[in-house]
Amino acid sequence: MVVPKEICDRFSELEIIQKALVEVDFFSCLYDRYEARLLRYIKRLAQVTDTEAEDILQESFISIWKNLYAFDQSLKLSSWIYRIVHNQAVSAFRKKKSYGRDEKVTWDDALNASIPDDTSLADAGEMQDIDLSLHEVLEQLPLHYKEVLMLKFLENMGYEEISDVLKIPEGTVATRINRAKKAFKSLAEAQHIIFDL
């Protein structure tokens, strides 16, 4: 049975983990807290459908549950959760790339999920256009550039968090972001799309 949101909200993430280790139901609080943004992240990164993204998220949370004692409290919990989800998403993306080269996934579903509920239809349309163009460019980038750009500009993470998610040194994160920005810019310019990163 899942724990109601109003009860979950009373606890910090670390308290939730401690409670979940005693009563597994509390683990649902963590899932609910991260579900929306992680689904959006998976869909953007792995180019999968809603259902596939949910499956990836389920698998990721089962892995998080199994490895709960591996969590290093000197890290931010969100970084650690993103790391596991990221790895699952990347492996799904690679599988999809190798087994379903002819399969096309539209971005519409993914985009709908990323638009806040209170956005007007006109705004939503405009955001969709921007998001679609952004994704078109992102899709053309190699994965190691795409992932740093997504974490930095779409998930708003700092260098240290990105370093913890991708398990690479901060210096490498900075270099990779710079290179990725250049690659992104030249691709966007070639397609007459203007973004200010």
Add this chain to the structure above:
Amino acid sequence: MKGSEKLIEAIKQQDIQPVPKWQFSLKNGLAWAGFLVAVVLGAMAFSVILFAIQQTDFNMVSHLSHSRLEMFLGLLPFIWIVFLIVFLAVAFYSIQYSKKGYKFTAAKLVGFSALLSILLGTLFFIGGGGHQLEHAFAVNVDVYESLQQRKTKLWSMPEDGYLSGQIEEVSAEYFVLKDFNNKAWKIHYESAFIAPVVRLEKGETVKLIGKLASKDEFTAEEIRPWGGRGTRMRGK
């Protein structure tokens, strides 16, 4: 069904339990233990490399013909250099898989491991460990030819101008040298260059470059200590 409900149901139905904490601690401990062991083994390899360098007179290179040069280069501790590289790779691999290993670049991790091995290896060498380890290796590993054996071979070719052994008796014109095959040689050294660290006295082990004068006489052009540079200071 909500995602969180599905998740909790799956965990309960499949009775999935978190992996015990000790397994993660063990894994991390093993990574660090692997790193330390590799650094110590790397240090030992480095101490033997230092010992081998000490045993090699690089200023001899100019005197050597091509085939002798090959033998001379054979004194270089290639196997120990390979060991050092392998242990550094193991140290790098181990620390990379420790909890915080990813925070450092490969260059920093390799540099840090190498520095530790070099520092420890130098201490080990100063304590005489390099020599002892090399000797132990030579005694216990059949296929391994010790530095001393290889060096003895190189310096036991009087017909080519290389001779070595222990001084038995010294006079103003010559001294008697017993080579490593226990053969006694009369060594003429009037016009020879004698390295400053060499003491021409009974019991001193030396190596000579010169010319074969007869079947048991040798004219020395250079006389150098057997043990390499700096060994006398530590009483070897």
